[in-house]
Amino acid sequence: MKGLSYTWKTLLPFLAIVLIALVCSNILIARSIDQFITHNWEQNLLQQARLYADSASSLIQAGSPYTGVDEIAKSHPSDIRVTILLTDGTVIGDSTIDPAKVENQIFFPEVKAALKGKEGIDTRQSVSLKTGLLFAAVPIQSGGQVIGVARTSIPMSAMDAEVRNIRNINWIILGITLVVTGLLAVVLSAPGINPLRKLTRQVDLISSTGEFTPLRVSLGHDEISTLTMSFNRLISDLNQQITQLGSEQAILGSVLSNMSDGVIIVSPEGNVKLINQAAIRLFNVAGDISREKTLIEVTRLYQLVEIWKKSLATGETQTTTLELLPDNNYVQVIASPLGASFPGVTLLLAQDLTRLRKLETVRRDFVQNVSHALDTPLSSLKTLAESLQSGKIQDNELAPQILTRMNIEIDKMLQIVHELLELARIETGKTPFEFRPVQPKEIVLPAIERMKDQAERASLDLNTQLEENLPPVLADALRMQEVLINLIHNAIKFTPSGGKVTVKVEKRDKFVQFCVEDTGIGIKPADLDRIFERFYRSDRTINSGGTGLGLSIAKHTIEAHQGKIWAESEPGRGATFFFTIPVVE
Ligand code: ADP
Numbered sequence: 001m002k003g004l005s006y007t008w009k010t011l012l013p014f015l016a017i018v019l020i021a022l023v024c025s026n027i028l029i030a031r032s033i034d035q036f037i038t039h040n041w042e043q044n045l046l047q048q049a050r051l052y053a054d055s056a057s058s059l060i061q062a063g064s065p066y067t068g069v070d071e072i073a074k075s076h077p078s079d080i081r082v083t084i085l086l087t088d089g090t091v092i093g094d095s096t097i098d099p100a101k102v103e104n105q106i107f108f109p110e111v112k113a114a115l116k117g118k119e120g121i122d123t124r125q126s127v128s129l130k131t132g133l134l135f136a137a138v139p140i141q142s143g144g145q146v147i148g149v150a151r152t153s154i155p156m157s158a159m160d161a162e163v164r165n166i167r168n169i170n171w172i173i174l175g176i177t178l179v180v181t182g183l184l185a186v187v188l189s190a191p192g193i194n195p196l197r198k199l200t201r202q203v204d205l206i207s208s209t210g211e212f213t214p215l216r217v218s219l220g221h222d223e224i225s226t227l228t229m230s231f232n233r234l235i236s237d238l239n240q241q242i243t244q245l246g247s248e249q250a251i252l253g254s255v256l257s258n259m260s261d262g263v264i265i266v267s268p269e270g271n272v273k274l275i276n277q278a279a280i281r282l283f284n285v286a287g288d289i290s291r292e293k294t295l296i297e298v299t300r301l302y303q304l305v306e307i308w309k310k311s312l313a314t315g316e317t318q319t320t321t322l323e324l325l326p327d328n329n330y331v332q333v334i335a336s337p338l339g340a341s342f343p344g345v346t347l348l349l350a351q352d353l354t355r356l357r358k359l360e361t362v363r364r365d366f367v368q369n370v371s372h373a374l375d376t377p378l379s380s381l382k383t384l385a386e387s388l389q390s391g392k393i394q395d396n397e398l399a400p401q402i403l404t405r406m407n408i409e410i411d412k413m414l415q416i417v418h419e420l421l422e423l424a425r426i427e428t429g430k431t432p433f434e435f436r437p438v439q440p441k442e443i444v445l446p447a448i449e450r451m452k453d454q455a456e457r458a459s460l461d462l463n464t465q466l467e468e469n470l471p472p473v474l475a476d477a478l479r480m481q482e483v484l485i486n487l488i489h490n491a492i493k494f495t496p497s498g499g500k501v502t503v504k505v506e507k508r509d510k511f512v513q514f515c516v517e518d519t520g521i522g523i524k525p526a527d528l529d530r531i532f533e534r535f536y537r538s539d540r541t542i543n544s545g546g547t548g549l550g551l552s553i554a555k556h557t558i559e560a561h562q563g564k565i566w567a568e569s570e571p572g573r574g575a576t577f578f579f580t581i582p583v584v585e
Contacts, residue, residue: 007193011185018181022174033166038134041159042121045136045152048080049119053140053150056084056093060140060148069093079158081133084140085149087115092148105151110137114149117141123156132156195224199231212239261351262331264295266308268344272298282331282350283324304333308346311335321353329354362533369535373416373547377409384409419549423534426556433479433560437472437584440505440512447484448503451492459497462488467506473581479557480581486550487516487577494575495520511563511580522571531567554579 052072059068066084073082073093084093089106091099105111113120114137126133133153140148206212214232256263262279264272271292275285283299296305303322311318317336324331330353338345384406392398425431448464455462484503491501499519506513523531527538532555535548558565558579569575 007186007189010189011182014185015178015182019178022177026170026174029170030163030167033170034163037159037163037166041134041154042136045080045134045154046119046121046138048082049136049138049150049152052082052084052152053138053148056148056150057140057142060084060086060092061142066092070099079154081153083151083153085111085151087146087148105149108135108137110135110151111149113137114139114151115146117146126153134159192224195228199224199228203231206235212242261349264299264304264348264350265338266295266346266348268312270294270296270305270308273345278352279348279350282329282352304348307333307335308348311337311346312344327354330357365536366534369548370416370420373535374413377412377416380409381406416547416549419547419553423549423553423556426553426560429560431560433476435474435476435561438475438477438480439472440470440514441466442477443473443475443480443484444503444505444514447481447488450481450485451488454489455492455501458492458495460492460495461500462492463500463502465502465504470505470507470512471583473512474584475561475581480561483554483557483579484514484516486554487579490550490577491516491518491520491575494518499574507583508580510585511582513578513580515576515578517574517576519574522573523567523569523575524571525569528567528569532565 055072056069059066059072062068069084070093073084073095080095082093082095083091083102083105085091085105089104089111091102091105093099094102106115108122108124110120110122117139119139120135120137122135123132124135125131133155135151135153137149137151139146140150212235214235256274256276257278259276259278262282263274263276264279265274267273271294272289273292275289275298279285280289283301283304285298289298295308296302301322301324303320307318307320315337317334319332319334321330321332323329332351332353334349334351336347336349338347384402388399388402392402422431444464444466448462452462488501488503495501495518501519502517504515504517523538527536530536531538532551534552536552537548555565558581561581563579563581565577565579567575567577
């Protein structure tokens with residue numbers, strides 16, 4: 001029954017019951033038919049015997065040789081055998097054979113019953129005919145006396161053929177009834193089974209497409225409609241949960257991909273189950289990551305594998321810092337086991353410490369640079385003060401010179417402190433800028449005027465190229481002049497005599513671009529990014545006498561004007577500094 005469809009599971013027991021009922025009734029009917037046919041034949045034989053008894057009565061009374069009796073018997077046209085006997089059992093007439101050849105019949109039960117004046121019936125094997133026979137015997141009476149017996153018989157085979165025929169018809173009827181019942185059952189069960197089939201098909205469709213669409217409900221209050229409605233409720237619950245899961249997953253996914261920290265989830269076998277964009281970027285992961293790969297295949301960093309193994313073995317959080325090539329980035333990796341909910345699964349969290357490290361270096365450099373910048377003038381001051389103390393103060397010639405030198409050193413220190421304070425004020429937004437529409441030449445011409453003599457002393461050609469009809473810019477004119485002066489000052493400082501310094505101004509979209517171009521020593525590409533940092537000075541210019549703060553102040557000033565500042569250079573062939581300021585709209 002297990003492998004059978006629901007239709008057959010319901011139909012088969014029903015058909016079995018019908019079959020058993022039909023077979024039983026058929027057996028009963030067959031038995032009744034048997035009895036009916038036998039009884040019919042018995043009555044028929046008795047009836048025939050009675051007729052012969054009547055006809056033979058007067059002939060027997062007439063006495064021997066009873067030839068008339070045998071003639072009557074032999075005149076019988078049918079299959080029925082007729083035998084006429086005297087009361088002593090002697091056969092005096094027989095429809096089939098010569099009476100003289102027939103043995104005495106007195107001991108047969110039907111004959112005995114007839115001799116007692118009753119009608120007798122018996123079935124037995126005939127010795128002479130070698131076949132089963134049905135016998136019926138009636139007394140031949142005269143004046144109330146039994147004077148003989150008239151007996152009829154018929155072979156059972158005649159009766160059996162009739163019984164067999166009727167039985168066969170009965171079995172055929174049974175077969176037809178069974179087939180018709182089966183067909184009717186299939187047809188009648190269809191309204192119940194078809195909706196189930198439909199339901200199955202729709203559910204199959206859902207599982208093959210993965211789309212949880214509601215099933216079409218057949219209106220009604222039957223079990224199938226109730227089942228369909230329950231199913232639809234389940235689908236709508238599932239849909240809700242899937243949507244919720246989907247949105248939670250989407251949130252998690254976007255959190256993971258927008259995180260600045262790298263996340264890698266590693267399975268107990270060492271395969272990368274998940275890696276976010278930050279980790280891909282940090283570890284320079286190349287190639288296809290859609291297929292599950294091992295940690296070493298994905299990151300090619302044995303230190304990561306080691307920390308993962310250590311965390312897996314100890315079940316504890318492990319931390320390490322890696323320096324990654326080629327950019328010398330510093331990455332801190334924390335490996336933590338995810339615990340009981342995901343046994344053996346490890347979370348690798350990678351934080352980029354490069355910026356922090358850089359800031360740390362800048363801070364250290366800053367302290368070092370301030371100390372260094374103040375050290376030189378302070379040491380000079382100390383030496384000068386000591387020489388005054390050691391009696392030079394009495395020396396009328398030397399004393400004023402020493403004091404003048406002391407004054408110069410104090411000025412240098414004041415300059416450093418002043419620039420540092422200025423930078424700190426700009427950085428913290430405490431510098432009051434006076435923005436107003438300014439013509440670019442209001443910035444350029446005073447700066448050139450200020451630096452003209454210095455350029456001349458350095459035997460440099462300082463010239464300007466101002467585009468015509470430049471629009472006004474929104475700026476604090478004095479501060480812009482300071483920025484430009486600083487750039488020209490640097491250009492003069494780092495350009496050997498005979499060189500050229502050009503100040504160009506032109507319009508670029510919504511900005512006016514200022515540029516100071518020199519033909520000096522230039523800047524190495526590695527220094528280009530760093531010259532705007534506080535105190536940064538390239539190796540080649542370390543003894544130029546500057547503080548290393550000028551460009552940093554310039555950068556902050558330009559940024560406060562919503563502009564940009566940058567430098568381009570070809571070492572040995574000069575440097576060009578650019579800055580932009582937005583035009584007045
Ligand atoms: P400094 O007071 O040392 O000039 P800046 O901040 O103005 O400080 O400049 C920082 C560094 O940038 C300089 O020390 C120098 O190494 C480099 N620099 C600036 N301008 C030029 C230039 N025109 N040519 C070459 N190097 C320059």
